[in-house]
Amino acid sequence: MNKKAFNTQCIHGDEKKYDTTGAVSMPIYQSATFAHPSVGESTGFDYSRLQNPTREHLENTIAQLEAGHKALAFSTGMAAVTTLMTLFEPGDHIIASDDLYGGSHRLFHHISMRYGIRFSFTSMADPKEVEALIEKDTKGIFIESPTNPMMQVTDLRQMALLGKSHSLLVMVDNTFLTPYYQRPLALGADVVIHSGTKYLGGHNDTLAGLLVVKDVDLHEKLSFYAKTIGACLSPFDSWLIIRGIKTLPIRMDYQQKSALFLAKWLKEQRQIKHVYYIGLEDHPGYNISISQASGFGGMISFEVTSESLARQILEKVKVIQYAESLGGVETLITYPMLQTHGDIPKPEREAKGINERLLRLSIGLESVEDLLKDLEQAMEDG
Structure with a gap:
C-alpha cells in the first residue's frame, strides 16, 4: 500500500485497530488497569502508566508524522524534557541553544545542574562555534528551531552532521513548526521534542508532551525511564491531542x-x-x-x-x-x-x-x- 499523504495520516492516524464497534473516533480507554486472560498472559496492556490503547494510538500517529521509530507521550512538554534528561549522568556536558523556552532554561539551571549535568549555552547559528564548545564529556546538543521567543533558526542538517561526527545525541524541540512544516529526524536529528499543548493539540484545552526517536535502543531506554517516572499522558488528554492533530x-x-x-x-x-x-x-x-x-x-x-x-x-x-x-x-x-x-x-x-x-x-x-x-x-x- 502506498504511503498516505500527511493530511490523511493526521486524520486517520495509526492503522492498528483496538475497537470492534466501528467507532470512527478513537475510543478513550479510561481504564487504569487491564485484566489478564490467564496467568502469564496479557492483552498487550496491563496498567495505564505503562501503556494505554488511546495513548499508544497517539504515540504511533506522531511517530509516523515525524518519520520516527517510536514516540512517548507525557503529561506536559516539560515532563517530556525532564524524562529526556534522565539519559544523562553527572559529569555529562550538553550544548544548548542560548535562546530557550523559559521552562527548559529553568529545568536545566535549577534541576539538571543540581544533579551534575553541565551545560554550555550558545547561538546555534555557526556550527564552528558549537564545535568549539565540544569537550570529552559532551554527550548532546539541545536545539530549539525556531527559538522561543527570538525566532533564531538553526541549520539542523549541519548540527546533525556535527553531532554524528562526535557521537553526540542531537535533540530538537520542534514545537513551533510541528512535523507538518519541519521533520528534524529526516534532517539527521536523534530526538524530536514537542509541547503537544501547543499546535498539535491546537485548542488551548489540554497539556501534553511528546518525544519521538528513530533508534530502537533509545526508545527502550526512554520507555523504561518514562514508566518509572510516571508522567504519562492520560487517556482523555491523549484523545484531545489525537483530535487536534486531525486539523493540524x-x-x-x-x-x-x-x-x-x-x-x-x-x-x-x-x-x-x-x-x-x-x-x-x-x-x-x-x-x-x-x-x-x-x-x-x-x-x-x-x-x-x-x-x-x-x-x-x-x-x-x-x-x-x-x-x-x-x-x-x-x-x-x-x-x-x-x-x-x-x-x-x-x-x-x-x-x-x-x-x-x-x-x-x-x-x-x-x-x-x-x-x-x-x-x-x-x-x-x-
Whole structure:
C-alpha cells in the first residue's frame, strides 16, 4: 500500500485497530488497569502508566508524522524534557541553544545542574562555534528551531552532521513548526521534542508532551525511564491531542497566512522597532528555513518603542487575548519578560533581546482583518 499523504495520516492516524464497534473516533480507554486472560498472559496492556490503547494510538500517529521509530507521550512538554534528561549522568556536558523556552532554561539551571549535568549555552547559528564548545564529556546538543521567543533558526542538517561526527545525541524541540512544516529526524536529528499543548493539540484545552526517536535502543531506554517516572499522558488528554492533530495542516496553513500578513504590517508601523518572523525575507534564518522546512508557522515576536506602549497593547487588546501559551485557535499575546522567561535573570534575558519592550504573538484562526484592527486600536496614540 502506498504511503498516505500527511493530511490523511493526521486524520486517520495509526492503522492498528483496538475497537470492534466501528467507532470512527478513537475510543478513550479510561481504564487504569487491564485484566489478564490467564496467568502469564496479557492483552498487550496491563496498567495505564505503562501503556494505554488511546495513548499508544497517539504515540504511533506522531511517530509516523515525524518519520520516527517510536514516540512517548507525557503529561506536559516539560515532563517530556525532564524524562529526556534522565539519559544523562553527572559529569555529562550538553550544548544548548542560548535562546530557550523559559521552562527548559529553568529545568536545566535549577534541576539538571543540581544533579551534575553541565551545560554550555550558545547561538546555534555557526556550527564552528558549537564545535568549539565540544569537550570529552559532551554527550548532546539541545536545539530549539525556531527559538522561543527570538525566532533564531538553526541549520539542523549541519548540527546533525556535527553531532554524528562526535557521537553526540542531537535533540530538537520542534514545537513551533510541528512535523507538518519541519521533520528534524529526516534532517539527521536523534530526538524530536514537542509541547503537544501547543499546535498539535491546537485548542488551548489540554497539556501534553511528546518525544519521538528513530533508534530502537533509545526508545527502550526512554520507555523504561518514562514508566518509572510516571508522567504519562492520560487517556482523555491523549484523545484531545489525537483530535487536534486531525486539523493540524488546515490550522497551520491559515495561521501562517495571517502571520505573514501581520508581520509585514507590523514592520510598517512607526511604533515598532523590530519584527521577528522567520517568513520575512530579511530574517537572518530565512534561507535556512526554506531549505529545511516547508513553512514558517504562526509565531511572531516584535519590539515596540517603549515599555509603556507594550503594556498599553497588553491592556487594550480585545480580540487578541493576553495569555501564556501558543499554537491554539485563539490568538494570544505574551509578555515574555514577565511570563515565559520571567525566571531568567534580567541581565541574561536582556542580552538576548528579551526586554520590557518585547511582545510575542501566537496567531490563531480569527479573521486577520479583525486581528489587524485590534492591534491598530491597541497601539493608537502610543
